[in-house]
Amino acid sequence: MDLGFSEEQIMLRDMTRKICEETMPLTVLREHEGTEPGYSIAFWQQLGELGLTGIAIAEAFDGMGLGAIESSIVAEEFGRVLAVSPYLGSSVLAASLIECTGSEQQKAEWLGSIACGKQVFSVASSEPGNSADRDGIQACVHMGEESIALSGEKHLVPFAGTADALLILARARQSDDIVAAVIDRATLDAGITEGTVVVTYQANHAMDPLYRMQFNELQLSPNQLLGEGGCVWSGWEQAMAQHMLSLASYAIGAAERVHEISVEYAKYRRAFGRAIGGFQSIAHYLAEIAVAIEGARTLVYEAAWCKDENRDYLRLAAMAKLQASDVFCRAAAVAIQVHGGLGYTIEADPQLFYRRAKQLEMTHWGPDYLEQQIAEHIFAKRECA
Secondary structure: OOOOHHHHHHHHHHHHHHHHHHHOOHHHHHHHHHOOOOOHHHHHHHHHHHHHHHOOHHHHHHHOOHHHHHHHHHHHHHHOOOOOOOOHHHHHHHHHHHHOOOHHHHHHHHEEEEEOOOOEEEOOOOOOOOOOHHHHOOOOEEEEOOEEEEOOOOOOOOEOOOOOEEEEEEEEEOOOOOEEEEEHHHHHHHHHHHEEEEEEEEEOOOOOOOOOOOEEEEEEEEEHHHHOOOOOOHHHHHHHHHHHHHHHHHHHHHHHHHHHHHHHHHHHHHEEOOHHHHHHHHHHHHHHHHHHHHHHHHHHHHHHHHOOOOOOHHHHHHHHHHHHHHHHHHHHHHHHHHHHHHHHHOOHHHHHHHOOOOOOHHOOOOOHHEEEEEEEEHHHHHHHH
16 A cells, blocks of 8 residues: 555645645635625636545546545645535535436436536435434435425534535335435525424534524425435445545645644744743643644555555554544644633634534544444454454
8 A cells, every 4th residue: 555645646735735835825714704795706706717626426427536535636635724615515425426326317317517626515304303324314305206305404504505416315214225315506595485394503612504403394306406316325425435535635734734833923922932732731731733644644645545454444444543532632622721811802813613623523424433333344344354
């Protein structure tokens, strides 16, 4: 297993880093916190023009058709600047689920527009008080002969106020299968007007555009179901594995950048006549985080390499997301401590990372569910031995 980057991968990393540093500095992030649409349109358009919005989508659907390692490289650079955009939800998660479970007509209709960044998809899976497993999906669809009625509640739905389409997981009332419906913007807006859809901003640590959505017998047509209404749970797990790799890469990039900020401050800030980085209590914390970041990064790229080599990577993806999220939380907490009282102020940058670290850890399959998944895989291997 060679985890060294090729010349093309280094060029991709450098190009993405340049774009992020020029168009998405932390000052831009501050400007978009708590606003609509919650991200820089100029940044998103530039990603689309360069093809980065379709990096993981097959060339047959106008994507770049690159591998998991390249996707991880891009996501890591986004993490360094805490870039908020539809990339993770639309270009990775939604596109993966459509590619895994959609019909050929649906793939042709939607993947091309996602790949070029012209259409933004949001994914609604989480529900209040429910777990991330199959039993946690309680929103349901009642399938009639000519129409479908969707009812239930979803929370932490990104960009629900502005996304061009919503991909929602629900339980088929008749068969108990988990199905996925694609709801276009016009249908959502009509449902809001008629009162069958209620969209409410949901407060969150990162001040990202996340929403609670309530559906009350929203009428859909059968062709809005992915894969003609078949069970999508297996495809959902595959899509989430790819999503977790990107989330883990994002977390590694963010952890590395906040660690750099801590080191820079430890060199600059002086106490008792010398830089505070010279004190053992601070230097050792920073050294431990540096080691942890490199260890988590190796795990992330090992999982990405396994995916590109068509090896089983689901367990490694779960481990990568679990470990990278934990390292990000630890690196952000150390940054707060190194900066002292300044670190808690909104004027300083460490709090931007600190607030997002915990949110990333708890959403998109939190640590409890990931540990359960990893444990089940371990015991399943032992039973087969």
